Amino acid sequence: MKERIRILFLSANPWTTSRILVDEEAREIFERLHEGQYRHVFELYKHEAIRAIDLQRFLMMYEPHIVHFSGHGSKSHRLILGGRPGHGRQVDSRGLVEMLALYKNHLRLVFLNACFTAAQARSLSAVIDYSIGTGQGMRDEAGVTFASAFYRALGFGRSVRRAFDSAKAELGLIKLPLTRGIELFVRDEVRDDDSFPGLRRGVTKRTMRPRSTNRYGVHSQLAPPRPGSTVFKRNQNETDDHRMQTTPSTRRPAEMISRLVTDSKALFPTGTVSLSRVSWSTSCGDGPADHRSPQLTAPAE
Numbered sequence: 001m002k003e004r005i006r007i008l009f010l011s012a013n014p015w016t017t018s019r020i021l022v023d024e025e026a027r028e029i030f031e032r033l034h035e036g037q038y039r040h041v042f043e044l045y046k047h048e049a050i051r052a053i054d055l056q057r058f059l060m061m062y063e064p065h066i067v068h069f070s071g072h073g074s075k076s077h078r079l080i081l082g083g084r085p086g087h088g089r090q091v092d093s094r095g096l097v098e099m100l101a102l103y104k105n106h107l108r109l110v111f112l113n114a115c116f117t118a119a120q121a122r123s124l125s126a127v128i129d130y131s132i133g134t135g136q137g138m139r140d141e142a143g144v145t146f147a148s149a150f151y152r153a154l155g156f157g158r159s160v161r162r163a164f165d166s167a168k169a170e171l172g173l174i175k176l177p178l179t180r181g182i183e184l185f186v187r188d189e190v191r192d193d194d195s196f197p198g199l200r201r202g203v204t205k206r207t208m209r210p211r212s213t214n215r216y217g218v219h220s221q222l223a224p225p226r227p228g229s230t231v232f233k234r235n236q237n238e239t240d241d242h243r244m245q246t247t248p249s250t251r252r253p254a255e256m257i258s259r260l261v262t263d264s265k266a267l268f269p270t271g272t273v274s275l276s277r278v279s280w281s282t283s284c285g286d287g288p289a290d291h292r293s294p295q296l297t298a299p300a301e
Helices: 022-033 052-062 093-101 118-124 140-155 160-174 253-267
Strands: 005-011 042-047 066-070 079-082 088-090 109-113 130-134 182-186 243-245 279-282 292-297
Touching: 005 022, 005 052, 022 042, 022 066, 022 140, 042 052, 052 093, 066 140, 093 118, 109 118, 109 140, 118 130, 118 182, 140 160, 160 182
Parallel strands: 005 042, 005 066, 066 109, 109 130
Antiparallel strands: 079 088, 130 182, 243 292, 279 292
């Protein structure tokens, strides 16, 4: 079984800082991840009111591939975590880089969803493959919107680069103010075709089978029927008589009826077929709505 992608969501919102929507952001990320077809691949762990002394404990406990921080950054380009009760404490930028470098074997992305964190994210790109930060102040609503769009794209199997572009497009679409300055930094050694999280690595474009023609001259993408098989399919709802139906066709009705009558003699050699027993019904499955499917009813024995 392929290893799951572990996301460590960390937040800090000390009383000495302004109130931000950390709970709403965590909920949005969780819900957007679960919209995607790869939702079962992700595990999300959430911790609030974190302090600097908590970071390594959580990194060793979960060994996350992605660390997401929701909180505040100072104008001196440092993260603000919890300090003594009710107060914030700025984290040394160089110390944070050196500490996270110890876990680069499994840590691939650091998302700093806070104001004035672009310089910190740029420093992290020396040791971490991907890092995201904001170069200026940003509205809380914009941060939540960007994060939710980013993780939704990951849930659908997109790479970090593609998810970042998708989130930027989301902000451009809804035109929220103060949304500029969000940047993605990539470590120099990361290849351009790197597809982390790599969920769609084994997915290729669907190759179409050669077009073939069945016994009615109808083109189909399916392989031709095996010798001895029939193109008719039994309708499971009929018990007394054998009602058969063919696949939808674009051929003219008169020509189709003629072919059905001819083939029915081979299917029911002892009976007769009346054109009044041939009915038409609108096709609701394969093919356009204006195509119709003939239904042939065999006489009761």
